[in-house]
Amino acid sequence: MTSMAMTQARPQRNRRRTMTLRTLANLMVGGLVIVLAVMALIGGLLLNGIRDVEDSWNAYDLGAATKSDALSELRSYLGAGGVVDLFHEFQVMGPRGARAEVERAVSLARANLETYRYTATATAEEERAITAIAETLDAVTARLPEVEAGQAAHQLTHILLRDTAVDFSPTVEALRLLDGQISRDRAALGATNRAVIDRQQTILAIGGSVAAALLAVLAILLVGLTHRRVLTPLNRLVEESRRLALRQLDQPFVWTRRDELGQLGRTLEDSRSALASLFSAIEEKTQRLIDSEQRYAMAAAATNDGLWDWDLVSGEVYASARLHQMLGLADGALGGSFERFMEFVHPDDAARVRNLWRKAIVDDGHNSFEMEFRTRLNSGAEGWMLVHGVVGRDGHGHAVRIVGSATDITRRKAAEQALIHQATHDYLTGLPNRAYLIDWLRVAMGTGDEARRGVALLFLDLDGFKLINDSLGHAIGDRLLIAVGQRIADHLGPNEFAVRLGGDEFVVVTTGEEAALAGAERLEQALTTPFRIGDMELRTSASIGVAIDDGLAADPVSLLRDADIALYRAKEHGRSRTEVFTTALRDAILIRHRLQTDLTRAIEAREVFLLYQPIVRLTDGGLIGFEALVRWRHPELGLIGPDRFIPIAEETGQILPLGRFVLEEAVRSLKRWRAQSGLPITVNVNLSARQMWDAPYVEDMLTWLAETGVEGLKIEVTESMTMSDPDRALAILGRFHDLGIPLCMDDFGTGYSSLSYLGRFPFDVLKIDKSFVSDLAPDSGRARLVRGIVNLAHDLGLDVVGEGVETAEEQAILTGLGCDYAQGYLFARPLPVDDAGSWVRRAASSGTA
Template structure:
């Protein structure tokens, strides 16, 4: 054994002392770190607190002197049952380490949660003499978990009680979750576990639509809405709309899909009714102008491709106005229905007849052999309509006038062919009616009357020979005035009042409607601002023609008029006709700009030709005005009632207002109220009134 010298002993002791100091310093650092981040406590074998660090005191809100010597049950919150602590003591009493989460109560009564590890220490005799508790504060995490639990419970309640079907599926359409509401929607009591894949529900021809929707949502990670038909247990088919939302995992990938599905069968039926209304004349059920023009355009494309010929016949009934004036509109309507039936009988398979409005009809002959074939059909139509009509005990004899345009010589598009057939028709009428004429280019020369009318109209615009009349809009439930429509009247110094029917079409065709329309808008806004200042806050409606919609500076012009007159934009409503939606995207953009100013938009004469639900629901429109033709017989015609009810239903689903025009009878008011329409205008309430007369009407309404 090597013997160390005193100097070597001294050096060795200094070295060991240095190592001990390092160890003690490291232990002190560890203790400090634990004291700053962890709750530490030492109890004896009975649970009496012997040591408590600063973190323990801070979270419990007890001082160290208040904790030492106390039983650990001082912190018991009452949250856990006795069995919880019995299991804990059983574990640590056997010398094993116990881990768990405990809810304690602080000195001020507040609760806090700690993630706890209790380590038992055993002496040389094998007896437990103390426990060291190491705790971490998890109160914030527990609160968050509780909020999540409450949210999950709320969503579960919503999912299980909503009338919509809420489901979760994978990429193959397998159900991962299915809310109970499917039992009510599909009218069955089949247990959920019997449904494995959503494609089992879907009508076979619609499965590709749903498959595409699922694939699209997975690939784009964006919400997608899809409509498809589903079979119920009873074998009925219902329409559904599903909003498909991607559910992303932690890596941002789509792990599954959330579907909210609702029954839209009623809406689809209303859409189909509106769609039929959009393409058919309500009285005769013939195709209307929109459907006819679309069909004619398609036939022209085919005719160009195969170098075939077409004929367009434009006709109206001679002396029809006399029948209306003498026997009323009801008899006139019956005459139009019977005339349309006779026109159908004259056609070959593949030919089309449409009603354009009033007593005007048009016929398309496809695969035309020669000019004589069109002449033969014109003769056949004239003979059919000349047979007496027996209606309501009266016998009527009417004739018709027909204008004929041929493709390709008279035009290579639908508008030109219709225009030239119409020109030929009016040539027939100017020659005494009851006949037909083929179009000739010389017919397009303007008549002297037309030239004079244009000149007089241009002069009237320059000299402002116009007046604005106002027709009240009424809440038909309360009888209160809700607004008014501004209507222009031409007051000629020699001819007197000229009907808008005569001069508005000329203004449209010549472009004079641009300056006239601006004058009307300015006068209506200025007058309405004056009424506002006098205590009559009402909205004024001004008609906006299709020609105006597409003028370049329309939006700027409207802004300038509002700024000049001082009328706030929310008190102005612009009424448009459905014809502007031929250029749907362009019209939508312009209307949105107008609406962004704060001005309301109304569709006038709804249902007369161009409207379609697929258009309406995507347009920036606030109000739908039901055309007077549907109101005329609503009190005794179930079809008119169904149409009005469908329009009201669609409008309400899109948060739009509905107003009926042309109300003349109290029975019509009752029928409108019964079908959900509460706003109206018409002669029952008031004819259009001159400014002074409407001013008196206002004051009388206020006094009531």
């Protein structure tokens, strides 16, 4: 009894001790996870240290760059050609206007000194240096009246120089100290970061040692277990597989292991037994195949077509020598296999050919068939084959054999394809043409709602091609179009193709919005690279309109029209961009076209009118004037904002008569208000870029203003307009200034101007853009920036207007920062002319203007 229990327990104990390959792999993976976790922890610590060093350097670089720029400007206004030279020149020669030049240089130096101070919190040494420079500037300002008095009294030059001398040495020392402060800050930051780097090196050394030790232990265990549990059994499996390959099938393979390799060994034994039976059957069928081949040998040699015979019962296929020759093969290379023959059918036709074979076998109503398909020859070339076949069936109608012939029709197909290609492809670029695109879309859009949905068109138009074609000639233009077509084709994604519609218009066909947008971005980038045409380097870009078929487009022409509409919107918004078509876009284009058509009539019919937004003094809320704003009340579309019709007017040139209408209406209201109230009311009128750069228009406008002799009119121009061509803008604005018309810089802070340019222009008013005013908070970075703008404007003798004031808190902050005037919804929305007149009358009666 006890012996039997022990005998039964021994196999169970052996099974518990068996370690499978899965268990071994799990143990190895667990060890690797532990090592990777240690390495990840070390990497995280190192990454945090590196991020701390990077953040400290970024913060330093931002402050240092700003301080360096302000210090450079300060040094230029103090040094050669600045305060020192101008003051000495005034002492010695005292030319007319020299004092004003000294005062202007002092003002600019103070402004840059304040910019340096407000860039970041200054150290005690920096404050002493700033104070020393400010005291020197105060001393220069204090000496100016003494110099003028001495020159008026004809005092000797050397005495005057002695009595009015200013010691600039503290300023020189202060500038030296400020220069050195940036270097000292960098040195301190470098010492701190070196300490952080040393700590990270220690972490790396300790953590790397731990990880290396764990990897070593893991490697030793892996090598030992792999050799015992895997390599030794695998060697035995390889040896038995070699016996199997050599057909040494007499001795069985015995495996008693219970793991995966033992299961593989037992499977190998099953294969040995099956192969022994299979080889016996093969020998019998081989003899039958020899007999079959002999029957067809003479018939195959007597014809120019290839002959074939497919025994559906045995699966054997006979192919004549001529059929092998058609495929570029040696006789017998097909090996009597239908699948081997199918390898030479073109992959794009393989599925169709299989379906035709299957239909011929199953359809017992037709015992003959014919098919054409492309082949891929052994040389890699493509050909065409025409196959005729006859199906033999048994008494039950089941197909048992198929025989037939194959004819090479490659030349005939080549001629047909050449004619089709000429009709459906562009002669210049070789790309498909409009006819091909329309036919392709008609098929794609006619395959059912689900199948057609998602077809996308990218309509490309080259920006600036007309200029290249007209200036360099059509030959260069054609070569550029060929190069563009090739580059587009080189950057197509999978299942995409390109079409040239004509001229410089191309279409890329893809599927889905995501692929369309990715393709548009890819093509935009590709076309920005210059094209080398002969010895010239030509640059162009593309505007792209995208239309995606959602199943609602009526026909291919409609879908192409939608892409064209999107392209029009892309070119309308500045070119070199991509726009996606929507139904709202189509409606917007139609409305835009109507607005463009109706705008001229609207000016004549007085549908266009002005609103006036009050500009008030921040200290007491008193009215000082208005900004004239144009609106359009369309008889059918209702009130239309300037953001919709002003761009149309700019593009079509209608802004010129519209601008003249605004000017005359504003001047008429201004004269009436000043006459009725006796107040110095002002009205600001905006001058657009199209108006400003039209020389005859500006000339006519200046002549009219001179003849009118209006007082209180101010002209507003944007910062970006003046910076697009500073020298030309300076000449034009100077003529308004000479006429006595004050100038306002509108939307300050949104353009790309510099402080040095601001001092050159004859502006009287600086208007801070509402983006700086909205949500303005005390002691914020934006508040410090606004304070710097206000101080700089005041140093240059400009009044400051804050735009877009909507809350009492914004008004209070602007007042505290020294801003002079403001406008915005807090005070009033744009008012009709009668309501604006009421404001003027109240201001006159209250005396607050």
